[in-house]
Amino acid sequence: MSDSTPQIVAQNLTLAYGDFVVQRNLNFDIGRGDIFIIMGGSGCGKSTLLKCMIGLKSPALGDVYYNGIPFWSSGPGQQDAMKRGFGTTFQAGALWSSMTLAENIGLALRQYTELSDADIRDVVAYKLMLVGLAGFEDYYPSEISGGMMKRAGLARAMALDPEILFFDEPSAGLDPISAKLLDDLILELRDSLGTTVVIVTHELASILNIGNNSVFLDPVTKTQLATGDPKDLRDNHENLVVRNFLQRGTAEMMT
Amino acid sequence: MTEARVDSDPGSDNTLLVTFAGDWMLGTGLPGAKSVLRQLQKQVTPDTVSFDTERLGEWDTGLIIALLAIHREAAKKDIKIDEAGLPEGARRLLGLAFAVPEREGDRRHAKETGFLERVGDSALDFTTGARDLLRFVGELVLSLGRFMHGTATYLRSDLLFYIQEAGAQAFAIVSVISFLIGMIFAFVGVMQLNMFGAGIYTADLVAVAMIREMAPIMTAIIMAGRTGAAYAAQIGTMKVNEEIDALETLGMQPVDFLVTPRVIALVLMMPLLTMYASLMGILGGLAVGIVMLDISLIQYIAQTVNAVDLSSLFGGLFKSIVYGSLVALAGCQQGMACGKSALAVGQSTTRAVVMGIVLIVVSASVLTVIYINIGI
Structure with a gap:
């Protein structure tokens, strides 16, 4: 799936809040078109790692390279340009509550493209159709359900056809059918547009169904225990903690 | 319901037999495990603790916490616990409680802070607060530059909405407050000036006081309570909901999008409201x-017109622009500095109003001294 040069490289990342270290010495590569899973137990720093990758929280040490360019050592202008290639969906949607769904999705288009208002309206309608919200253009975020907000958040993240899509807990709070549809949508986006996808999740079903690369963060040792294809890690990784996580706590000691 | 009791007897071969009897339910006045713990803390400790629960009635968490206390004390002294005598359910619940051991370093200890340490902490807090405020002012100035150049990202509909919020919708409250302030000044003036037979100068007093000082200050204080607080709450809530993070991840400047239009709206509306408040x-x-003086409407108006010159009016309007920008600055800065909880939104709203009013009064004093010195 991935070609030889990785698109995203995390090098020696150490994440900390003040002098409280969350994770240290993270090293992993993400290839173009990978569906990369950030997994680990509750409170191990998955969301913090994601925040560091999308430019919201600077690392204490190390850097994240996108196509060979270090993000955190770049100037603000370069960082903003790199961020335009990202699309991010937040845990609770984080839609701008004073704007309608159409305005939420259209804002980036209005800002960064030369499209006319009518064209933007068409793009917005198409993105909403993709996430199953056709016809909801003129609703405000407070008027739709939590699951719909998540999907609208995804539509907003996809507005600029980003190279890399980041998801923070995409299927948490969704019913099993919607969660499956979301997984299918993510696969579809990767296959049709070649989008690289980075997902923070602990939904085992999603991890094993769609992930082809991953990093496993451990809250006890505060570093990564494994990186690679989650299916492979489930069956063959030497660390019991990793296998236990991926087998819902039923892993046996390897003989 | 029978009363809960616990006894402990040193039994044979150095075993402490703990007997639970009665109903061990929370909220029924439990004896706790103190008497057992005292036994365990004696010089000569038993090797094993065992339990007898033959006469134990109903039980819930009340029993488990007593058992946990015994467990903990026994662990400290290396005393073995024989759980065989416990009810099946209690054994399992204890097992669950110990299934995930406490992580080293996770527990937080209430820290004793001395007086000097607290003084130092608040001094450091003050300097970081001041530095944050300066940085925010700098960002705002840069953003205003982008706004003037037309390179800032914002929604024109947002700007118009803020103007409506800070302007037209403040009319009613500004009318009531300024009308009453004018009446109060007039009462005071009539009472005092009539003693010298100079009641007619009430018109001068009211007009000069309103236009030069009171209209700008009162309007600004109303706007600090109305609009400054609203700015802090709106931006603070967006911060809690990750809406500001969402803007940043698109490579947009939250200051351009959220702060500058609000500041501009308030700075545009303040002089208009102030003029209206003076009227x-x-x-x-x-x-x-x-009503209270023996003069006609025409006389009063003529007296007022004579009292006011253009420089007073412009002096007052300039003040209102200064106050307006300070109120907007306080509201937006506190909103952007808001923490990530419902409590933090309340705190930043309160701070926005307090900071706004303090800034208004301090700058009013400074401006008045300057005006006197340059003779306005």
Whole structure:
């Protein structure tokens, strides 16, 4: 799936809040078109790692390279340009509550493209159709359900056809059918547009169904225990903690 | 329901037999495990603790916490626990409680802070607060530059909405307050000036006081409570909901999008509201004046027109622009500095109003001294 040069490289990342270290010495590569899973137990720093990758929280040490360019050592202008290639969906949607769904999705288009208002309206309608919200253009975020907000958040993240899509807990709070549809949508986006996808999740079903690369963060040792294809890690990784996580706590000691 | 009891007897071969009897339910006055713990803390400790629960009635968490206390004490002294005598359910619940051991370093200890340490902490807090404020002012100035150049990202509909919020919708409250302030000044003026037979100068007092000082200050304080608080709450809530993070991840400047339009709206509306407030104050004074003084409407108006010159009016309007920008700055800065909880939104709203009013009064004093010195 991935070609030889990785698109995203995390090098020696150490994440900390003040002098409280969350994770240290993270090293992993993400290839173009990978569906990369950030997994680990509750409170191990998955969301913090994601925040560091999308430019919201600077690392204490190390850097994240996108196509060979270090993000955190770049100037603000370069960082903003790199961020335009990202699309991010937040845990609770984080839609701008004073704007309608159409305005939420259209804002980036209005800002960064030369499209006319009518064209933007068409793009917005198409993105909403993709996430199953056709016809909801003129609703405000407070008027739709939590699951719909998540999907609208995804539509907003996809507005600029980003190279890399980041998801923070995409299927948490969704019913099993919607969660499956979301997984299918993510696969579809990767296959049709070649989008690289980075997902923070602990939904085992999603991890094993769609992930082809991953990093496993451990809250006890505060570093990564494994990186690679989650299916492979489930069956063959030497660390019991990793296998236990991926087998819902039923892993046996390897003989 | 029978009373809960616990006894402990040193039994044979160095075993402490703990007997639970009665109903061990929370909220029924439990004896706790103190008597058992005292036994365990003696010089000569038993090797094993075992339990007898033959006469134990109903039980819930009340029993488990007593058992946990015994467990903990026994662990400290290396005393073995024989759980065989416990009910099946209690054994399992204890097992669950110990299934995930406490992580080293996770527990937080209440820290004793000395007086000097607290003084130092608040001094450091003050300097970081001041530095944050300066940085925010700098960002705002840069953003205003981008706004003037037309390179800032914002929604024109947002700007118009803020203008409506800070302008037209503040009319009612500004009218009422300024009218009443004008009346109060007129009352004071009539009472005092009539003693010298100079009641007619009430018109001068009201007009000069309103236009030069009171209209700008009162309007600004109203806006600090109305609009400054609203700015802090709106931006603070967006921060809690990760809406500001969402803007940043798109490579947009939250200051351009959220702060600059609000500041501009308030700075545009403040002079207009202040002019209107002056008018309402003068009308309030006029109402009192013609009722309590023996003068006609025309006389009062003529006196007012004579009292006011253009420099007073512009001086007052300039003040209102300064106050307006300070109120907007306080509201937006506190909103952007808001923490990520519902409590933090409340705190930043409170701080926005307090900071706004303090800034208004301090700058009013400074401006008045400057005006006197340059002779306005």
